[in-house]
Structures are given as structure tokens and as C-alpha cells.
Amino acid sequence: MVCLIYCIKNVQTLKSGYTKFSEEHGATSRSICEQWMSADGVYIPKEQNSTEINQFRPISVLNVEGKIFFSVMASRLTKYLTENGYINTSVQKGGIPGVSGCLEHATMIWEAIQRAKSEKLNLDVIWLDLSNAYGSVPHQIIQLALRMYHVPEDIQVMLDDYFSGFRMRFSTNSYTTDWINLEIGIAMGCTISPILFVMAMEVILKAAENSAGPANLGGGCYMPPLKAFMDDTTIICSKEDETRRMLERLDILMAWCRMKFKPKKSRSLSVRKGKIDATTIFTVASQQIPTVSQEPVKSLGRWYDSSMKDTKRGLETVELATEGLLAINRCGLQGKLKVWCLQFMLISELL
Template sequence: MIWEAIQRAKAEKLNLDVVWLDLANAYGSVPHEMIQLALRMYHVPEKVILKAAEGSAGPANLGGGCSMPLLKAFMDDTTIICSKEDETMRMLTRLDVLMLWCRMEFKPKKFRSLSIRKGKVDKATTFTVADQRIQTVKSLGRCYDSCIKDARRGAETLDLASERLLAINKCGLQGIFKICCLQLMLILKLLWPLLAHDICSTTAEAIEAKINKYTRKWLGVPPGLSDVAMYRQKAKLKLSMKSILESLNAAKPDYSPC
């Protein structure tokens, strides 16, 4: 949802502020049993801190009658999304007060912000909670930078695949164990950026070609063996392998060529 909001602001030349915050020692600073006891004793609803902060500003306006909640949180990460700079400042101030109230604090080093003005990234806009310029930042696996495009992510994923395949190839394991490393670890690691970002399908096909090349080598089969023979699930000699393209299409049915 955050990426869609950024893309919409860019396409429709809107204003948008996105601020990523991270809590310091969110789980170790307070005994969990005490938190649960206090919540039950005072009948405090869930997400009380987020709900209290939301009252300082209205929802982010994304144009076309669309809006988005100001606060999104996952574990100890919190994201603020506002369409006005003054609302962003009020939200940050309110959150800062609430963090002091509950004896917690943010990690200033992990604080990042992205400001869009009339569809373009504005690097001059800064906020007082942690006066830091925009940098490439990851939020739940997605990378954000000043270009607001995913083209760079495709090249990075392809380079990652090449690097890790070469590392597996150089290790001293037997071929079958290299296949296990590929199927149980590397493919899963590569699937996440392919799913999280809008990466062209030709990049996934290039990764698949590299994987198939090494797979044939590790299995000791002829280079001309077709992909159908390796990944076919209904053949008499069925190999316990999955194609990264098949896994990608199963998880993201609308994945189509550029």
C-alpha cells in the first residue's frame, strides 16, 4: 500500500510525506507479562499509541477521492504517511510525546523520510525528530530511493542470483546437496524481491536461465536437457525441484512481461 501511494503521488503530481520510524529495544525494554497485565487491568484497546497519535491529523489524501491511514505499523516498525508537511510534523511530535509517556524511544539512526512535492522527490524537506536526508531504505523487504522506480531492483536481484549461484558452485558439497541449497534457500531468497517489487518478467527469465545452467551441471545431465524434463511433475522420473518462474506465477498470477 505504501508503494502504491508513492506511485500515485508521482503519477498525479501530488504532495506526500512518508516517514519510517523504528523503536529502540521495543520488546526487551518492558517485561511482557507486565504489559499484558496492565492492558487487561485498565481495559486498554490494542494499538492505543497509534490510535492516540492518529488524532493529530486527518487521513492522507491521495487524490481521486482516495485516502490512506496516517499510520501503518508492523512489529517495531512504524510508517507515517501524510499529504501535508505540517500534519507530518504534528504526527511526529505527537508520537514523540507518546513514546516518552510509555518510556520508549525511537532509533534515530534508522529514521528515514521521503517527501514528494508535485510528483517529484523533494530532498530539501526535513523533519525535526531526526534531521536526516533521504537515503535508500527497506521497509518490509521493499527498497525506496529518490528515483522511485523498481528498474534498479531487477538488476540488483539478477546480480544477487549470479553471486549466490557462483558461491554454491564453489562450495565443496556434492551436486545433490548444491541442488538442496538452491531449492531450499536461494530460490526463496530471490522470490521475495521479485514479488515485492515491480520487476520485469524478463529479469526472472534471465535468473531462471542461470539457475537451469547450474542445475544441469550439478545433476550431471546433458546441457541440452529441456526445462520440461527437469521440472515436470507427472513424469515417471520426477525430480523434487521447482522452477522459480512457476513459483513466481503461482504467487503472483498477474506477473506478465514488460
Template structure:
């Protein structure tokens, strides 16, 4: 193992890789969540989820985890949701007027070989690659996440710190609660807000893990926007660079990391 202090070139290379891996844009660079390509994108998020699952398994407790994904979040986030989030976060009026003017100035039209439409004002979607658009999208997603927190409390970690029932990273949402009944209430609240915003979840890409007395079960069905959420049993899910399955263990993830670094 090399214990020398890294050179400036080595540090700058890592920073460049991190930036290129996390920056969406039409420049050919694939959009990736996270810092270093190939590794977990949000360690704080994944470590808390793993700790809650481990605690439920060891202490033979109940826990329900639901992973949700919004369909085309960048292309469907409505401007009215952005305006609501600006008001909710007490953004100064001057900045709100600038953002409103910026969004209202985005127009598009379609052309065929024989016809061209008039210019149409966009009521949804943000500009990919624009710095402020990413911030506005996150603010909108935060509004959706907050809408489900009024219906239940999240579980506690092994250090007795209560976690929020909803967490998210861009358009990936995770619900954690002590029972599936509480999760249903949260899903109903999220569904109400998402439907109001004229957005939609992707139930087929979502997953649910229900732990009863320390063991996973698939006998309980949860739905979102009228469709059943597939259980994690036989349907593992990769969220923010980490895989989750019904083994309730990190052995498979450890093996994957060892293969990546070898």
C-alpha cells in the same frame, strides 16, 4: 524454467529457511524480518508505500513519508506498556494474571570479582526467543502506532482506499500523510506515547521523504524527540528489505532483485 510440481523436500526447505530467517533467539541465527532471506520482508507494507509514492509523483500531489526506528525495542519495552495493551485488547483476566506473574518473576543480578548485587526485578525488556514475548512486544508496538492515528487521516491509494497514517512491522514505524503539517501532529503524538513508555526513537536512523507537487524537497525540517530527521535525499533507507531514495522510482530495486536471482 522448471514447471514441475515442487517436491515435499523442496517445500520443507523453503519453510525451514523462512522460519530460521524470522526467528529471533540466542542460538546464533541472526534476526531478520521476513520470509525468504535477502528479499523484501513484508510485501504488503512495502508495496503500499511504493504505490503511494508513485501516485504522488505521477499525479503531482503532496505526500510525506517518515521512517522511524525504536532504539532497542526488545530491551526497552516496559511491562506497564504490555499491561496497558492487554487491557486495551480486552484480554481475559485469567491470561492477564498469568502474563503478569510471568513478567514479575523475571529477575537479574550483576557480579564482579568482589561484589554481587541483590536480585532486581525487571520493569522492562522481554525474553528473546520466547514465543509469547514476541506477541506481547507486537501488542505494545501496536499501542504506540495507534496513538498517532487520532490526529490525522492517511492518504488514499490509486484504488481510492484510504490507508492508515501509521503502519509498522515490529519496531519499524512508517508515517504517511498528505502534508508535512499533518505529519508533525502524528510525530508529536507518537513522541508523547514513546516518552511516556520511557522508550526512545533513533532519529539518526530515521528518514523523511517530502513530496511537493510530485517532486521531492528537503527544504522542510521534521523533528522527533528534539532531533532533526535526516532527509532521504542523499540518505537512502532500507526498510523491510526494500530501498527508498529520492528518485521516486523502483528502477534501482528492480536491478537489485535481478542481481539477487541471477
């Protein structure tokens, strides 16, 4: 326990020292240690009462030294991409430090719906769910993104070697599988994976963004037709033909990448002259997308339904805040720790 506390208190010093070591050894040799490319897989449930394999998410338990090395690389790669404007943060807000992506996107999407309602405008909003996002992104699209954004060749070679040699195994109470090569997808649990996934998605989003113009929200207010947070992609258009064109373009691009959307988990909302229109149906992957009139959807922490009202959400927030404050007050923690729970746990949950 003493050793653990020491490491936590001195994590920045340890990381700085490891950064220097990785510069002197890893970056010069351009080789990845074999132990860093081996992972034990753990399945965690994605929902309550999960029984089928597709209801679980595989998380990779990796070598700690390797995770520190790739966290340094990820930090520098993120800084490089943002400082050079390679990631459009008005569209993609996932994996970007210092950006409250969920809150910002959810607020802007809700504001667009409310403006369409009050100004009696036309608006289409489609929430798209990507099937097995991390596990289906091809390594080729990652290499394409690295070349497209002029990432140094040394880094490209290291990442290519890393994913080419990456292997996993899974254990249960009774047996352990053989080692399996990761031929497609990226490992959840690897510190470099989030920014690489963002780069891959950015390639797709940039290829689709010109399929529709900005959504007209009235009063000289316009919004980009695409919003993304990691793999959660939302289409916002004020013209139905542009919505269909954007949806078709994204569908083609995903098929080209050997990825696909889940129509059953996607949702659409159509507003015509300020009122909900349940008759407008969109399709993706040759299947109909359910409307919010049929099934409400929760995206980035906010519920959307055919009422286009926030009354229920307000009541739920008050109830959650009351229960959370009572729970914090009843716990046996010191006062300053209760404040920490309020600031970093309850408030973030309410937002």
C-alpha cells in the same frame, strides 16, 4: 540424531499432548515454573564488524518446555485478538500468522510514493526507528494492553508473574555474570514476546491514529496515516501539518512509555507536486530526521532514495536471482531439495 528426527516428525503430536497438559496443570494453577523464568543470554551481532555492546542483540536461551507452553498461549492469544478485531491489520502486520507483512507494507508504501509522483501530489513519508524496542517496552504497558483487550484475568496474572520473576545471565569465554532481574523490556527468544510487543505497540498506535487523516493518493484512493511492522513504524500523510502533528503525538506517547525513537536511523521523504523536496525537515526527540536525499534508507527489505525510481532495485534483483540460481544448481542436494531452497529461501529473499 534418530531421536531428533523422531521429535521433528512428531512435533505436532508432542505439542498437542503438551497443550492438554498445560490446560490441566498450568492454566489451573496460574503459576509459572521457576525454571521457565530463567534464561541464559547470548549476544548476536546486528551488523558487520560489530565491536560495541549496542551493536549486539541479546537473545534468551530458555527452557524448552516453557517455550512450548508459551507458544500455545501465544497462538491462542493471537487467534483471540484477530477474531475479535483488536488488531488493525491494515496498520500493524507484524506477528500475525498468514500475513506477508513486510511485502504488503513495502509494496503499499512504494505505491503511495509512485502515485504522488505521477499524480503530482503532496506526500510525506517518515520511517521511524525505535531504540532498543524489545528491551525498553515497560511491563506496565503490556499489562495495560492485556486489560484493554479484555484478556482473561488468569492469563494476565500468569504473564505478570512471569515477567516479575524473569531473570537472565550472560556468559563469555572467561566469566558468567550474576543473575539479573528483567525489570523492563521483554526477552527476545521467548515465544510469547512477539504478540505481547504487538499488543503494546497497538495501544500506542491507536492513541495516535486520529492525529492525521488518511493520505490522499488521488483517484479516490486513500491510505491510513500509519503503517507498522512490529517496531518499524511509518507515517504517511498528504498534509505537512498533519505529518508534524502525528510525529509529535507519537513522540509524546513514546516518552510517556519511557521509550524513544532514534532520529539518526529514522528517515523522511517529502514530495511536493510530484517532485522530491529536500528542504522539508522533520524532528523527533528534539533532533532532525535525515532525509533520503542525504542518506537512503532500507525499510522492510526495500531501498528508498531521492530518485523515487526502482531501476536500481530491478538490476539488483536480477543479479541476486542469477547468483542464487547458480548457487542452488551447483549444490549437491537432490532435485526436490533444490526446489525447496528455491521456494523457501531464494524467492523469499527476492521478495
